[in-house]
Amino acid sequence: MxxxxxxxxxxxxxxxxxxxxxxxxxxxxxxxxxxxxxxxxxxxxxxxxxxxxxxxxxxxRAFSKEDLRQIYDLRALLESYGAGQAALHHQSEDLAAIQQANSQYEQAILASSLPHEERISAVIAANTQFHDAVYRASRNRHIQELIAKVVVLPFIYRSFYWFGEDGLQQSLAAHKTIVAAIEERDGERAKAAMNEHIFKGRDYVLHYYEGGDKFG
The missing domain is CATH 1.10.10.10 (Winged helix-like DNA-binding domain superfamily/Winged helix DNA-binding domain)
Structure with missing residues (x-):
């Protein structure tokens, strides 16, 4: 680098x-x-x-609560569109990349015996790979560029440190729903699942921002 x-x-x-x-x-x-x-x-x-x-x-730069809310609104709009497009336009290699990334995500979440910092670092890396694979599968370079800028924020990156076990399992379940919709080329379902997933993440971040405990 x-x-x-x-x-x-x-x-x-x-x-x-x-x-x-x-x-x-x-x-x-x-x-x-x-x-x-x-x-x-x-x-x-x-x-x-x-x-x-x-x-x-x-x-x-410091981000206010309203900054975070607006950023997540934009992120949901872009990522849900990207997921819908991925369902409609993905190639076989795109789907394989999405499935592999989600498998790595699941393995990282289930690796509860690892030290917390090491485990969460693996979860973050696998989550990033999963979302990147979905964006690439949309076959829309402009969406990829826009999303890349929106999601690169400290609060978004570090949100996994604030997830409890239930929160991690809910995130994994959401990923599986997104994968299934993409596999079935169901654009509307993929779009809705990603939208719900992003807004759930927003709720975690805003809850922590306000001084709440871990989710789950």
């Missing part, structure tokens, strides 16, 4: 906290590079909406 990708991952995973000040001087030390790639990375992160400029440096 280049410096931009590494810094982006650091924000998404919570290494750099919301509201944290980022200076070129500190970042050159963090990443052991000159100021030129740091400046370029900060410009790209500003375009992504993940950092905002200060008089001296940048700070990691």
């Amino acid at each position: 280049n410096v931009y990708e590494q810094m982006k991952e650091a924000i998404i995973t919570g290494r750099y906290k919301q509201g944290e000040r980022l200076t070129e001087e500190a970042l050159t030390i963090d990443w052991n590079v000159s100021r030129t790639p740091i400046r370029s990375a900060l410009k790209q992160l500003e375009f992504d909406g993940l950092v905002q400029p200060l008089k001296r440096g940048f700070f990691v």
